[in-house]
Amino acid sequence: MKQTLLRSRIVHFRDDAVGSPDSALEYFEDGVIGFADGRITLLEDARRAEKQGLDLSAAEHRPEALVTSGFIDAHVHAPQLAVMGSYGEKLLDWLHKYTFPAELQFADEEVSRQNAEFFIDALLACGTTSAMVFTTSFAHSTEHLFQAAERTGMRLIAGKVLMDRNAPDALLDTPERALRESSTLIEKWHGRGRLGYAVTPRFAGTSSRAQLSVAGQLLRDYPDLWLQTHLSENLDEIAWTASLFPEASDYLNTYELYGLHGERSIYAHCIHLSESEQSRIAYAGATVAFCPSSNLFLGSGLLKLQQLREHNIPVALATDVGAGTSLCQLRSMGEAYKVCQLGDYPLGAAEAFYMATLGAARALHQEKHIGNLAPGKEADILLLNGNREPLMRERLRHCRDIREELFAYMSMGDERIIERTYVAGKVAGNVAGIKAKSATCSPRYAPQNHERALTP
Numbered sequence: 397m398k399q400t401l402l403r404s405r406i407v408h409f410r411d412d413a414v415g416s417p418d419s420a421l422e423y424f425e426d427g428v429i430g431f432a433d434g435r436i437t438l439l440e441d442a443r444r445a446e447k448q449g450l451d452l453s454a455a456e457h458r459p460e461a462l463v464t465s466g467f468i469d470a471h472v473h474a475p476q477l478a479v480m481g482s483y484g485e486k487l488l489d490w491l492h493k494y495t496f497p498a499e500l501q502f503a504d505e506e507v508s509r510q511n512a513e514f515f516i517d518a519l520l521a522c523g524t525t526s527a528m529v530f531t532t533s534f535a536h537s538t539e540h541l542f543q544a545a546e547r548t549g550m551r552l553i554a555g556k557v558l559m560d561r562n563a564p565d566a567l568l569d570t571p572e573r574a575l576r577e578s579s580t581l582i583e584k585w586h587g588r589g590r591l592g593y594a595v596t597p598r599f600a601g602t603s604s605r606a607q608l609s610v611a612g613q614l615l616r617d618y619p620d621l622w623l624q625t626h627l628s629e630n631l632d633e634i635a636w637t638a639s640l641f642p643e644a645s646d647y648l649n650t651y652e653l654y655g656l657h658g659e660r661s662i663y664a665h666c667i668h669l670s671e672s673e674q675s676r677i678a679y680a681g682a683t684v685a686f687c688p689s690s691n692l693f694l695g696s697g698l699l700k701l702q703q704l705r706e707h708n709i710p711v712a713l714a715t716d717v718g719a720g721t722s723l724c725q726l727r728s729m730g731e732a733y734k735v736c737q738l739g740d741y742p743l744g745a746a747e748a749f750y751m752a753t754l755g756a757a758r759a760l761h762q763e764k765h766i767g768n769l770a771p772g773k774e775a776d777i778l779l780l781n782g783n784r785e786p787l788m789r790e791r792l793r794h795c796r797d798i799r800e801e802l803f804a805y806m807s808m809g810d811e812r813i814i815e816r817t818y819v820a821g822k823v824a825g826n827v828a829g830i831k832a833k834s835a836t837c838s839p840r841y842a843p844q845n846h847e848r849a850l851t852p
């Protein structure tokens with residue numbers, strides 16, 4: 397198959413570098429990347445490649461752009477696009493007021509199918525080529541998401557939400573149904589192409605002990621599945637969980653008791669962990685999904701990234717849409733920086749990009765396939781172009797090195813600077829494409845009285 401060649405500035409993280417993300421950062425001022433049959437075939441300094449006899453005359457030449465690897469979102473909810481930016485609640489009230497009503501709409505298969513297509517397009521337009529995704533408790537919503545992801549060829553992990561208490565009746569399944577529906581989805585989709593399955597109890601508080609046992613049984617029956625859930629997001633949630641599981645020593649223990657704790661476990665949030673919980677997560681090799689946009693938006697708290705680093709806990713960056721307010725990981729990085737500043741830890745650009753690329757790939761055990769631009773990896777590639785935005789263009793004129801440039805992208809950037817997204821070597825998404833697909837909306841609001849008008 398014909399090799400595509402792209403000559404540009406290129407930045408990524410080397411596989412072989414040990415130590416900090418900063419030392420693993422590799423930058424080519426004038427680089428060339430080649431890909432064919434969905435995989436990267438070449439990554440080299442362009443002049444050196446020419447000296448070695450490679451003809452670059454047919455390469456697309458984009459010296460003003462910056463090529464990097466596709467972003468990975470370690471925690472996002474496909475059915476929650478409709479509640480992004482909803483006003484005024486913290487976690488538990490947020491779930492009842494916004495999340496559950498939104499997920500109830502997915503009983504309608506057409507709603508579910510259309511949302512899955514739009515969600516995948518929106519991810520790709522935001523530069524996210526791989527994600528770990530919650531659907532709803534309706535099995536067909538997971539089916540639709542896998543179908544939509546398969547059409548694009550993207551690498552995606554997802555799972556049907558398990559929830560059999562403390563939510564509206566129509567969203568509840570049972571332990572038996574959880575086992576049956578999850579098993580059917582696993583048999584059909586896990587390991588098919590680039591797709592994988594994650595056992596997905598929403599969190600301890602919405603599953604009975606019997607259902608958490610079922611989740612543990614699935615992980616024992618299929619040892620290469622992932623587990624994704626929420627942990628220690630909000631102080632009221634932690635107190636409520638303790639009241640539901642008086643036998644558990646702490647929040648993490650509600651998962652440990654049912655075999656839901658291991659190196660393929662991804663826990664979203666982990667803001668208020670005890671020292672003991674951090675040590676046990678580190679010992680198991682489990683991963684924390686850091687969701688700064690969501691944590692700030694819901695007022696949940698500030699993740700202590702430096703503490704997690706000191707425990708050698710893998711941390712992957714995540715949007716947590718719909719509580720997060722953007723699907724773009726550049727925005728997550730910018731919010732992560734602010735969270736860390738408030739903890740007196742000035743998060744560097746290399747570490748932020750690492751948590752959304754190679755670091756996330758390693759945390760999710762996907763580094764053989766994705767995470768950087770090393771030859772042999774799957775060709776999930778972004779073409780960033782800060783010149784598309786006047787303010788960014790002005791800022792870039794004053795950057796003195798690649799770290800400053802990356803920091804400008806994460807502080808000021810969003811999907812508007814993602815000019816092109818390649819999935820397995822094929823152009824898969826850009827903002828213009830998603831704009832064309834989204835239906836025009838002409839809101840008509842009912843008159844409101846003054847009290848209601850207090851809400852924005």
Ligand SMILES: [Zn+2]
Binds near residue numbers: 473
């Ligand atoms: Zn979440």
